[in-house]
Amino acid sequence: MARIVGGLATSHIPAIGGAIAKGLQQEPYWKPFFDGFDPAREWLAKVKPDAVVVFYNDHGLNFFLDKMPTFALGAAAEYRNDDEGWGIPTLPPFKGIPELSWAIIDHLVEKEFDIVTCQEMLVDHAFTVPLKLFWPDGDAPAAVPVCINTVQFPLPSARRCYAMGKAVGEAIAAWDKDMKVVTIGSGGLSHQLEGQRAGFINKPFDLKFLDTMVDDPEWATQFSILELVEKTGTQGVELINWLAARAAASPGPMRKVCSNYHIPVSNTAAATLALEAA
Amino acid sequence: MSVSHGIFGTTPFDGTIAMRGYALNKMCFSFNSAANREKFRGDEEAYMRAYGLNDRQAEAIRRRDVLGLLEAGGNVYYLAKFAGILGLDVQDLGAAQTGMTKDAFKARLVAQNDQPETI
Numbered sequence: 001m002a003r004i005v006g007g008l009a010t011s012h013i014p015a016i017g018g019a020i021a022k023g024l025q026q027e028p029y030w031k032p033f034f035d036g037f038d039p040a041r042e043w044l045a046k047v048k049p050d051a052v053v054v055f056y057n058d059h060g061l062n063f064f065l066d067k068m069p070t071f072a073l074g075a076a077a078e079y080r081n082d083d084e085g086w087g088i089p090t091l092p093p094f095k096g097i098p099e100l101s102w103a104i105i106d107h108l109v110e111k112e113f114d115i116v117t118c119q120e121m122l123v124d125h126a127f128t129v130p131l132k133l134f135w136p137d138g139d140a141p142a143a144v145p146v147c148i149n150t151v152q153f154p155l156p157s158a159r160r161c162y163a164m165g166k167a168v169g170e171a172i173a174a175w176d177k178d179m180k181v182v183t184i185g186s187g188g189l190s191h192q193l194e195g196q197r198a199g200f201i202n203k204p205f206d207l208k209f210l211d212t213m214v215d216d217p218e219w220a221t222q223f224s225i226l227e228l229v230e231k232t233g234t235q236g237v238e239l240i241n242w243l244a245a246r247a248a249a250s251p252g253p254m255r256k257v258c259s260n261y262h263i264p265v266s267n268t269a270a271a272t273l274a275l276e277a278a
Numbered sequence: 279m280s281v282s283h284g285i286f287g288t289t290p291f292d293g294t295i296a297m298r299g300y301a302l303n304k305m306c307f308s309f310n311s312a313a314n315r316e317k318f319r320g321d322e323e324a325y326m327r328a329y330g331l332n333d334r335q336a337e338a339i340r341r342r343d344v345l346g347l348l349e350a351g352g353n354v355y356y357l358a359k360f361a362g363i364l365g366l367d368v369q370d371l372g373a374a375q376t377g378m379t380k381d382a383f384k385a386r387l388v389a390q391n392d393q394p395e396t397i
Contacts, residue, residue, distance in 0.1 A: 060353075064307045180367075194375065199383060203393035206395060
């Protein structure tokens with residue numbers, strides 16, 4: 001049977017992709033953010049996961065408003081990155097693992113999550129940046145992309161994302177393959193790009209959220225999406241990706257490998273978290 | 279009707295706004311392609327007409343008016359692709375929307391470190 005060895009999460013700000021491409025990791029602006037990954041990378045080198053399930057949000061690369069799924073899963077052998085229009089370099093394709101994708105899809109639909117399935121799916125910075133951060137040498141394990149709509153309201157509730165993640169975890173645990181799997185939640189933490197409230201950051205909420213991810217993961221599911229917008233900004237709601245990844249990793253407390261919180265990267269309160277199965 | 283839900287300076291991008299902004303967002307989505315970005319640069323008016331932008335949307339594009347683009351139904355994720363054509367990043371957009379200089383906007387972000395650590 002497959003085994004979930006941990007849950008990871010990180011911000012995915014596009015500028016990070018630019019900094020990686022330019023080799024700026026040790027510059028004073030970037031160092032406090034990039035240094036937060038060292039313990040996570042050491043841990044990953046030790047546990048060597050075979051597959052990764054990435055919960056992220058597409059920002060207008062694969063999906064447009066003509067067809068906007070609430071939850072969409074990739075089921076492909078390969079996922080291509082492409083031009084997003086504002087200049088971060090396009091990365092080589094990422095490996096998929098369709099057998100795991102379908103094991104998850106089958107279970108999700110059985111559990112009444114009526115998802116969209118994609119045999120072709122472009123993946124944007126929200127998928128690629130976390131994989132480049134946790135596996136900087138480009139040796140990320142085969143991936144399953146799980147895309148959650150954060151573009152067009154109504155967004156799925158935090159509680160619903162948590163429940164979906166939990167079902168993904170059940171599917172992985174029941175998958176009849178001797179493989180080690182990690183999950184990743186991509187995005188956040190508090191930030192807002194648009195409107196007169198642009199630049200909004202909520203440090204006390206973020207720090208509380210980071211704490212609860214370790215041993216009280218359902219804490220943030222008490223809030224409605226609009227409450228989360230108010231508390232974390234219109235883009236801070238990306239924490240629903242973290243909730244889904246955390247629920248998939250384990251229903252109970254986990255052991256913290258490392259966490260990092262840094263204000264600001266671009267307009268964002270950037271955070272990184274690595275949790276190990278208890 | 280779309281409503282602000284009482285959050286200052288914030289209008290969630292809901293169905294009403296998504297319908298209002300469809301042509302504008304579709305044009306900006308097309309800027310994923312380098313060839314389309316080039317075509318837009320070559321003749322902005324013709325490009326906007328081809329995508330059926332209404333007067334308000336076209337005027338906001340001409341003025342590079344970020345708040346005007348949002349009011350005309352623009353979504354920030356697609357507008358970012360338009361900003362990319364202009365060589366602007368999200369901190370330029372933040373400064374433009376808050377009426378600050380970019381340096382002042384960046385300084386305000388750094389100052390968020392002074393917030394308390396507990397709720």
